Amino acid sequence: MLRYVIRRLISLGLSLLLASALIFSVVELVPGDPASFMLGTGAQPETVAALRQQMGLDLPLPLRYLHWLGGVLAGDLGHSFTYKTPVAGMILDRMQVSLPLALMALALAVLIALPIGMFAAARRGRAGDTGVMAATQVGIALPNFWFAMLLVLLFAVKLRWLPAGGFPGWDHPAAALKSLLLPAVALALPQAAILARVLRSALVETLGQDYIRTARAKGLSAGQALSRHALRNALIPVLTIMGMQFSFLLAGAIIIENVFYLPGLGRLIFQAITQRDLIVVQGAVLVLVAAVILVTFLVDLSYALVDPRLRR
């Protein structure tokens, strides 16, 4: 197990290093010079050159990468060109919206998917199964931002139950949760549809196994065999998908954050790109990608704990 963990750790480090190099070079390709962007169109060339030097933009690319990486490792993601504040602090602020939103959406997705998947698997091949699976097909086809607009139309404009957008901050916990509810539902429903389908097919597969037949022969009802034995074994593929979905929800909220004017990480990236605030883009994308790589690593590790055959 130790050897497996060490090997995975080395590959984790390599992935993070490669990802950081890739992010750095892609962001460098974004046209537009931050120095001239900050100073405006009327700036003198000498002033721009001086600012470029001050910002370290005149150094060669590999050197700038190493500088940046050294800072990142020390927890310093640099200073925003436009807001003049530390990028790490900005990302932490935005995480207070994005992280709860992603967790809420994931929890909702699981809450919706679990009963649906179990229901369909228990009635496999019958009308209930067909109907529920048809509904999940529609759920997968829903663009989440369109679904979000429909939710706003119904719950904010017509019924006036929930706010149409904005975020009051965590000083008002009830209002904050309320304003995250519609975005979370919009994000969760398509994910729930995917999760329900994965759970159903994993359950259907395990239900055909011999140990389920044994459990039934021992006198367990179909429902008991499903919830006591099949569900636990069907959870591995479900966990894989959930790991992927969490990263997707963290990053994929960009569009939803735009629909609801939420000050999250995705919106920060989007705004920073339009403002040519490259250092913010680099930092925020790096945090997102590192989160995805770490979640994948943890999911892999938990498999190895559960299933010794995977510790190759």
Add this chain to the structure above:
Amino acid sequence: MRASLILGALLSGLALAAALVSFLWTPADVTQLAIAQKLLPPSGQHWLGTDHFGRDMLSMIMVGARTSIAVALVAVGIGMGFGVPLGLLAAARGGWIDEVVMRGNDLVFAFPSLVIAILITAALGPSALNAIIAIGIFNIPVFARVTRGGALPIWTLDYIRAAQVAGKGASRISIQHILPNIANLLIVQGTIQFSLGILAEAGLSYVGLGAQPPTPSWGRMLAEAQTMVALAPHVAVIPGLAIVVTVLGLNLLGDGLRDALDPRLRGSP
């Protein structure tokens, strides 16, 4: 299930037909603005109503179908064009080549696709072409993985050994024997990526990074409708329905094709 194949073919055929017919005929000219006729609800004259510039929604949807389908189709082409040879190579050579190809894939998978698509379109400028590139790049590892996964078991079969003994090289075996055997996998995956491409294009256009005005696009129609959703719900509902119908059709088609092409799955739900 035959039903999903037929329904899927019908729904995606509808979107394709709308796009093709729009080249020859649309109910109204989509470049023609008529502010006096703005935000009209669906009626006999305008079957799907009009938008905030008084343009006929049905015509906009038909021309928008072109953008969606073209972007998604070319993005699938890019994914297959690079991903399939990479997957074949990884399966044929194994060893470090396999390792490099697969780890490279893992790396691309680790990037939240939307974030990178936004970065790419920001770097190259927003346009339908750059949306294609951004979506296409993420199709490459998908096809590489499917190809490698499908090819590996075939390499262990006896007739491949026979071909090797007969003196065929790895690339000839890959093209003549492996590729035809995994074609069904690729068709099914292609349909799925096609539908994901339509969703991705709509998302990128919605945030202003896809097709630029005046080219009609479903995602941008939704973005423009956002502020008018309370006044005239049809301008927000109709483009969304167009996306759902197309994506649903393609997903059903993919499912149906998988069952039809793989006899072992036939009968199982």
